[in-house]
Amino acid sequence: MQRATIDFWVGVFVVAGIGALLFLALRVGNMGAFDRAETYTVKATFNNVGGLKVRAPVKSAGVVVGRVSAIGFDPELYEASVTLRIDARYRFPVDTTASIMTSGLLGEQYVALEAGGDDRMLAAGDTLRLTQGAVVLENLIGHFIYGRGDADKTNSAAEH
Amino acid sequence: MMQALAMVLRGIGRRVVDGVWRMGVATRFFALTLLYSGQCFRRPGLIVREIFSSGVLSLIIILVSGLFVGMVLGLQGYETLQTYGSEEALGILVALSLVRELGPVVAALLFASRAGSAITAEIGLMKATEQIAAMEMMAVNPVARVVAPRFWGAVISMPFLAAMFSAMGIFGGYLVGVVLIGVDEGSFWSQMQAAVDFREDVLNGVIKSVVFGIAVTAIALFEGYDAPPTAEGVSRATTRTVVTSSLAILGLDFILTAIMFRGV
Known part of the structure; x- marks a missing residue:
């Protein structure tokens, strides 16, 4: 086969391959947004993270x-x-509350930030003081079952 | 009794020694290929020709298989997801299974049977018709002239083929899921984009396809170069290429998946 024909088809092949990779990266994947944007990190301690995953x-x-x-x-x-x-575009006050929430039926967990009213803003490396961990289903059921017993106890304690 | 036992043991021993010896020869051959790659990079025309014969000529089978695999994934995925009322997750299912596993693995299996077998048969026949011996006579290094360009041509083609397979498959899943069945188009793409990570999923798929490309091509080249120079020898070597490289792809895929996706 002619050299020029081969070169042409290999060129088409490589361009189509790069196009497929770009399609996978941009249309199928979520490359962009946070991978390139300026960010700052803050820490938060939770009594329980439940099923929270890295990259959530x-x-x-x-x-x-x-x-x-x-x-x-x-x-x-x-x-x-x-x-x-x-994302560095978003600043939050220092008394922001971080809580672990569940979205959807499949139970994907995320961190919800609720801004407070302080004038001072969070800087990189700060730690969030107000946090609420994930709700553990067993504890919830436990509260529900024994909740009434506790209430009786407090009531009787108040009576005495 | 003792003699029978000794025969059995000798038989096992011979097989092990033969196997190790063959592995050693294959590794030396692979190292030699890499060593002489520098020479073939000075003549990129040779590599372009090989990209044509192993990449461009495999395009049809890769694209058509990708489309149909994606369409079947769309149908089957919809059937199952529908029972849980979460058809919108169809995009995630199709994209993740293609990008992470099916794209690299099925494309590599097709590549092994389409391009790998061709490489083995070609080199085996070159050896049988003493073309390789003739090159040596003319002081042309056959590894640099014949083997290395084929290696690089195939290794370069493989990730492109896998990416096109995945892209075509996702298009097939879109065709069946959104156009034919009527899953909501917006959630199909947006859920897919939220779930597929560029580094974790797409890039790991590309790494997989590169590794498979190296494995398939190295096996195909060695089997061809090692084939007995007879019609039967070449045919056996071609069969061995397809079997060995398919097993290598599946085995390597398990190892790579275990390393890449440990479910952090």
Whole structure:
């Protein structure tokens, strides 16, 4: 076969291959947004992270503002230490509350940030003080079953 | 009694020694291929020709199989997801299974039977018709002139073929899921984009396809170069290429998946 024909088809092949890769990266995958944007990290300790995963979204008012970049165990506090990578476009007050919520039926968990009213803003490396861990179903059922017993106890204590 | 036992043991021993010896020869051959790659990079025309014969000529089978695999995934996935009322997750199912596993693995299996067998048969016949001996006579290094360009041509083609397979499959899943069945188009793409990560999924799929390409091509080249120079020898070597490289792909896929997706 002619050299020029071969070159032409190989060119078509390589361009189509790169096109397929770009399609996978941009249309199918989520390359963009947070991989390139400027971010800052803050920490938060939770008494329980439940099923939270690294790369889970961080949402505020339902909008994704960042991602969970690491989950570790703090051996001094005996709590989970979660590192959040937040888009630098969004600033939050220092008294922001972080809580672990569940979205959808499949139970994907995310970190919800609720802004407080403080004038000072969170800087990189800060730690969120107000946190609420994941709700553990067994504890919830436990509360439900024994909840009435506790209430009786407090009532009787108040009577005495 | 003792003699029968000794015969059995000798038989096992011979097989093990033969196997190890063959592995050694194959590794030396592979190292030699890499060593002489520098020479073939100075003549990129040779590599382009091989990309044509192993990449471009495999396009039809890759694209058509990708389309049909994607369409079947769309149908079957819809059937199952529908029972849980979550048809919108069809995009995630099709995209993740193609990008992570089916794209690289099925494309590599097709590549092994389409291009790998051709490489083995070609080199085996070159040897049988003493073309390789003739090159040596003319002081042309056959590894640099014949083997290395084929290796690089196939290794370069493989990730492109796998990416096209995945892209075609996702298009097939879209065709069946959205166009034919009527899953909501917006949630099909947006859920897919939310679930597929570029580094974790797409890039790992590309790495897989590169590894499979190296494995298939190295096996095909060695089997061809090692084939007995007879009609029967070449045919056996071609069969061995397809069997060995298919097993290698599946085995390597398990190892790579275990390393890449440990469910963090």
